[in-house]
Amino acid sequence: MDQQKKKKYYTPKEALIKAAAYCAYQDRTQQEVRDKLYSYGLESDDVEELIVRLSQEKMIDEERYAQSYVRGKYGLKKWGRRKIVQGLKSKGISDYCIKQGLKEIDLEVYEQNLLYLLEKKNTTEKEKNPFLRRQKLSYYLLSKGYENDLVQDALKSLEL
Template identity: 75%
Template structure:
């Protein structure tokens, strides 16, 4: 049986250095850094003080985080706007930062992603009943975060081909 891992306690100065390297590795939200700092055995006042300092030094920047998150999810994972929005809200990002981040989405690339994902799913969907097939495609694309009206447009466009 494994013994639970005991977290080492750090001084605020040591914790600041560790948190700075944690933030330098990849973009982080304030909440992710806050959670990490608590594992270092710091008091709530010390944690908040370090968060303010990291924000002032631009180690934590939620606008930058939101933009990076949006680029990754729509560019690489090909997620739709709704799923990206949910993900950012789940991370505790402010509405202002979410709006700024969502501006990263290029409408033409977004449409291209939708068609690409939809076309791939159409090739693998085995349903023969046309109505049930359309329904399955719609549900799948909604689960990827795409808007219903765009999905229906995409289905019509691909059926013409």
């Protein structure tokens, strides 16, 4: 027998409790919380009211979200600034919050990440032609979001 899962609707008060727990688990953007509240079957007035309340109570803080996003992406995934900015923009984060988030990047660690990725990719790259090899390494680092001038400097230091 095919059973449809019934969608549960919440009152604004219940939704506030659920949304607070959702935000407490990890930093969220306003849009993520807004989508979650709509999935609870709330009207747009109630949703916006709850967003404001959660923001006032610092449950939603886009600046804090941007900072933790940057720390995670550059620290763990070793992404470059361009890819991080693109990711934050796609989540609807303001330019101001993006700027604040990018302050989390330690330039020394950032450059070490770039060199680490280059050396790692260089050991696995099968291309023998030095020109094509250099091009492939460059594309790889650019796709990771690193700036072209830093990529070129890193490639020079490798001396292919």
